[in-house]
């Protein structure tokens with residue numbers, strides 16, 4: 001199937017890979033992106049976007065711009081967003097405006113310009129804590145941690161009796177537990193996608209992405225992309241800043257695998273109406289990935305700073321149960337992690353990155369968002 005596809009936020013990290021993948025599959029691409037400064041800096045943002053994609057600079061909240069961008073479009077991939085859990089906890093209006101209102105504007109415009117399918121990027125952040133198993137072997141959906149305090153001995157969630165819970169892979173059926181404004185926004189985007197498609201004869205699909213990494217992730221944005229943030233610190237000869245004790249576990253999925261997932265989710269008939277986790281199926285501690293990245297960048301001598309404090313809104317463990325995406329979409333992440341890190345290190349080595357991590361920490365601490 002060859003279509004004319006609109007990618008909102010398509011000049012961003014994931015969007016550029018999705019554009020490449022869809023162009024490779026014979027589609028025509030238009031990108032609507034406002035090229036926000038936090039992600040694109042002072043650049044025109046078009047440098048890394050595939051030259052065959054048409055870039056329309058515009059805001060997803062601008063009705064006229066969205067209507068124009070939808071002209072002649074067959075399907076939409078909706079990625080435009082402000083991305084950052086911690087920052088969303090004080091830039092509440094900015095996040096809610098782009099993420100929720102922007103999504104509302106897009107779907108209202110789709111009433112007059114219906115398309116075959118919309119695939120929206122959701123996030124693992126909607127789960128809050130991932131799924132856990134208690135000491136009796138029962139699954140726990142609403143795990144919570146002890147009240148956070150400096151250098152606490154117990155970062156892991158516990159049950160009512162204070163017994164530790166064991167993290168297990170998180171499937172799509174786990175109840176959302178919205179612990180940040182960003183998570184709330186992503187859930188609104190997800191529900192809006194499903195609510196506003198079926199009645200209008202459009203197919204809606206949501207992909208809950210886990211931690212996406214790869215070359216091209218904004219090194220200047222200290223609020224998202226833990227590997228990019230660590231890489232930017234190491235590049236500047238600074239210690240990666242690891243919150244808590246570094247033993248929190250995440251699922252790192254390569255951006256090229258994610259791009260394939262979007263391209264498949266756009267066409268597979270059985271994806272319509274579905275919501276799927278997209279991850280690698282492997283989990284790693286943040287401390288381990290920091291060490292592996294330092295090794296890949298030849299910066300082993302720079303030890304991370306273990307902050308011993310948590311950011312409000314962060315969760316302890318969440319990693320991906322990939323079963324549904326494998327069964328329904330035939331999706332399996334194939335990128336080897338060490339090779340992915342080596343490629344990331346190679347890309348980072350020829351970049352310059354303003355280090356805004358200290359500023360990020362100061363912004364959060366000033367508001368009591370690091371405990």
Ligand SMILES: NC(=O)c1ccc[n+]([C@@H]2O[C@H](COP(=O)([O-])OP(=O)(O)OC[C@H]3O[C@@H](n4cnc5c(N)ncnc54)[C@H](O)[C@@H]3O)[C@@H](O)[C@H]2O)c1
Pocket residue numbers: 008009010011012013014015032033034035036039040058059060061078079080081082083098102121122123124186208209210211212213218225
């Ligand atoms: N990177 C991850 O690990 C991850 C994980 C889960 C979900 N996601 C989701 O995937 C999507 C893409 O993320 P990314 O990592 O590529 O982020 P990114 O910041 O690189 O890309 C987002 C793009 O959206 C654009 N944008 C922001 N506000 C806009 C607006 N008002 N109008 C038009 N464009 C606007 C930005 O300029 C940017 O190019 C987002 O929806 C994000 O929530 C990302």
